[in-house]
Amino acid sequence: MKIIIVDDDKLVATSLKMIVESDKDIEVLAIGNSGEEAIKLFDEYKPDVLLMDIRMDGLSGLDAGEEILNKNKDAKILYLTTFNDEEYIDKALSIGAKGYIIKQDFEGIVPSLKTVFEGNMVFGKEVTEKIVAMSKVKADTDVERxxxxxxxxxxxxxxxxxxxxxxxxxxxxxxxxxxxxxxxxxxxxxxxxxxxxxxxxxxxxxxxxxxxxxx
CATH class of the missing domain: 1.10.10.10 (Winged helix-like DNA-binding domain superfamily/Winged helix DNA-binding domain)
Structure with missing residues (x-):
């Protein structure tokens, strides 16, 4: 599996590279530090999976992901962030991201990458709970359903x-x-x-x- 890592914190990005490349089946093709770099690197390398942060200076990870997916419908994007805000989760789902996990769960990063690589969706436990809660609220407030x-x-x-x-x-x-x-x-x-x-x-x-x- 060939991936790209994008995180505005260079130390975090380098650490993530070390973590995922501890698995012999994963190769990090490049590291980026902004949404703009994410788009450029994706176009250049066409990775199997793009592992990307959400909050970054300039173009956010969500906006970069939306642009990438608009041009590459089959792109597999896994968001790795410290924020599980409902607004972010909702947008990640709406643009077609394959997953959304929280940075604190370092042990779950490699399994999540493999799940996304296989074509499945993956969400961290906290994120899944938010998605279920959000969908229940929508169902309860939708008078047409x-x-x-x-x-x-x-x-x-x-x-x-x-x-x-x-x-x-x-x-x-x-x-x-x-x-x-x-x-x-x-x-x-x-x-x-x-x-x-x-x-x-x-x-x-x-x-x-x-x-x-x-x-």
């Missing part, structure tokens, strides 16, 4: 549609879903449109959250 119990949440879906939902919740993109379920990407897109309409959910990020809350 009928609240469904866990047993009824996916009753309208076929078994294949439910498998697609599970793939989305694991962070798989349309190509990966198509491969694992022996479908075409166009068919997957059509199924996803039907699933979102059936569940009255606006996008795949909220679909993943809804599944994790109701599985």
């Amino acid at each position: 009928d609240v469904k119990s866990s047993g009824e949440a996916f009753a309208e879906l076929t078994s294949l549609e439910l498998e697609i939902v599970k793939c989305v919740a694991r962070g798989e993109n349309n190509k990966e879903i198509a491969t694992s379920l022996c479908l075409s990407e166009g068919t997957v897109r059509n199924y996803l449109s039907n699933i979102l309409a059936k569940l009255d959910i606006r996008d795949r990020t909220n679909l993943a959250i809804f599944y994790l809350n109701n599985k």
Whole structure:
């Protein structure tokens, strides 16, 4: 696995390099210290995973990640930060980041990188709790949505549609879903449109959250 590390604290970035390269399967291609460098380095190296901080001088990690993902839909970005603010988490999810973990959990960095590399999503325990709380608040305050119990949440879906939902919740993109379920990407897109309409959910990020809350 080839990765790039971006953190505005040069000492932290160097320490992270030492931590992740203690695993023989991980190679750090480059280190950056700003959002602008993240974009430049990603374009240059096309890493398997970009490990990036959020709060940085100039362009933030979230804004840099959004720009990268707008140009590279399959980019795998894992945020590593000291901040678990709901606003940051919500934006990370909305732009399509693969993960969000807290810096204090040093032992979880390498396993999280491997999870993201495999195409799955990963969130630290504190972050997961925030996501669940945020999604429950949204569901409670959304007057247009009928609240469904866990047993009824996916009753309208076929078994294949439910498998697609599970793939989305694991962070798989349309190509990966198509491969694992022996479908075409166009068919997957059509199924996803039907699933979102059936569940009255606006996008795949909220679909993943809804599944994790109701599985």
